[in-house]
Amino acid sequence: MIQLQNINKRYNDITVLKDINLDVKKGELLVIKGVSGSGKSTLLHIIASFMQPSSGAVFVKGENIASLSDYHAAEYRAHTLGYITQNFYLFDALNVTENLLSATLTERHSFAEAEKRITEALKWANIAHKAQQNVATLSGGEKQRVIIARAIINNPDIILCDEPTANLDSKNVENFLEILKTLKAEKKCIIIATHDPIIESAECVDRVLELKEGNFV
C-alpha cells in the first residue's frame, strides 16, 4: 500500500530524516515510536503530502505522491487519507455535524448523501449523541472521536495518527484502542506515530519501528 524509498528531509542545515525506506501493507497497523523531535511527525506529514521530501519517493497504491501537484495532492488527501492529530484541529465555531460536513465537501455529494455519511461516521465513532453540540464545549476524548469520525467519513484506505493519545486520559486511550481494532478489521492501513507505551504494546499492533536521529533503528 505505502512504499517509502530513500526519503530525506532537511530544514536548512538540519537533516530530520535520513534515507528512510519503508513498506506498509494493506490492513497493517504500524507504530512508529521515538522521542520528541525524532522525525515521526515529519514522516507522517510526508506520507500525507502535507510537505514534500527533500529527496526520495513516496509510493501510495503505486503512485509517487511526493511529486503530485497541489490539485492532485488534494485529491489524494480527500480520497485516500484520514489524518488524526494530537492537537484537536476543529472548527471551534461549528457543531459536531458541521465539522464533519467540512470533510464531505471535498466530494460531489448531495446534501442527503453527505448527511447519511455524517450520521454513519458519528455512530461509528460513538459520538452521535453530541451531533448538535458545539465542538468547543466537548471534552478531549469527545473531540478525539469527532476527529476520528471526520478521518473515516470518506472511507479512506490509509489512516495516519500523529500522537493520537497525547491529550487523552487512560479511559479514552482504551476507547481509542477499540476504534483501532475496528479500523484494522476493516483492512485499513494504519500508521501511528507515538511515544505512548500503551499503544506500542497493544495487541492489534502488527509492527513497531523506532525512529532515532532521522532513521529507523
Place this chain on the structure above:
Amino acid sequence: MFAKLHFALLLLIRSKKKHTAIFVIATLLIFILASTLFISSSIQNDLYKTLATQADFTLQRYRAGHLVDAPVEWIDTALEIEGVKAATGRVYGEHYYEPKEQHFLIIGIDFYDTQMHQDMQKLLKNLDIEEFLSRKNMIIGSGVKAFFDKYHYFNSYTFRPPERSKEKLYIYDTLPQESNLFSSDVILMDINEARKILGIDADHVTDIILSVPNESERQKVYEKLIISHFDTRIITKEDIKRHYQNLFNYKGGLFLTLYIVTLITFLLLLYQRYTMVTTKERQEIALLRSLGWKIDAIIWLKVGENGIIALFAYLFGVILAYIYVYFLDAPLLQAIFLGSDNLRTEASFTPYVNISDLLLLFALFVIPFLLAIIIPLWRLSIEEISETLR
C-alpha cells in the same frame, strides 16, 4: 457548490464577531457614498426639471459693477429683435428677516402676462389666479413655510417696505415638492406688491427674461442684445445650468475625493488584516487543505464568506442612505451640498435613483473589497500544510 456556500454561511454566522467590524465599516462607507450619489442625483434631476422651464436669456442691467433695476422700455427694445418671441420683466429681491438672520427671495409675478400665467399653471396646477389676486396673497416655498410656522406666522406675514409702511400678505399656498431645492426660500406674489415691498419703481424691473424658441437664432439674438445697451449682462440658460453643475460637481467631487481616500485606507486595513491573519484562521485554511480541499475551493469559500459580507454591507448601506437622504433629508450632508447659511437647509430631496450609479458603486466597492482579501488568502493557501498543522 451550494453545499460549499452553505458551509461558508455556517462559518460566517458562527463567527459573527470576527466579521462585525469589517461589516460595520463597509456599511458605513457604502452609506456615505450612496448618500452622496442620491443627493447629487436628486439635485441634478431637480435642476434639469427647473431649468427646463427657465427663460432662454436673462437680461440684467449693471452699473459700476452692481446690478441695478432695468427700465421697462428695454422690454420693447428686446421684442423688436427678430427671433424674440416673448420678453417679460421680472421683479425680485431679497427680504431679510433680521431677528433670525434669514433671507427670503421675493419674486413678483405679472399674472396677466400670458407666459407667466402658463408657468404658474405648470407649477401650481389648481391655482385660481382671480381668487389669488382678490386679496394680498403670496405663495411660499417649503423652507419659508417651515420658518413661518416656527415663528407662528401661520396665515400671514407683514413686510416692512422701505417707505416705512406695512404690507400684510396672506399665505395662499406652498410650492410643490419637485421644485423644492430651488424654491425652498422663495415667496411668490403679485408684481405690484413685490415692487412696493422691494422699493422698485413702477417703470423699472429687476431683470428681463426672453424666450427665443428657435435655437439657431439664439446666437444672433445674443449678439444683438449685447449691442442694444452697453450696460447689460446677458445670462443664458446654459450659463445657469453650468453654474449649478459646477457648484454641485465641485462639492460632490470634493466629497468623493475624501471618500476614495477613506476607501483606500479601509482596503489597505483589510489587506493588512488578512496578511497578518491570526493563527486560528491560518489553521482553518491548513485544516481544510489537510481534509482534501483544493486551493481554489478554499479561495472560493473565502470569497463566498466575504462576498456575503460585502453584499449585505452594500445592501444595508444603500437602504440606509435612501432612508437618510429621502426620508430624513440628509442632515449634515445637506449642509455640505446646499449650504447652511439660509433656509436651504430646510429643503428636502425628491427621490431619484440612478441604477447605473448604484451598479458602479457596487463594482467599485465589492471587487476591490474581495481582491484585498483574496490576494493575502491565496498566499496563505499555498503555504505548506505542515507549517501550520503540527
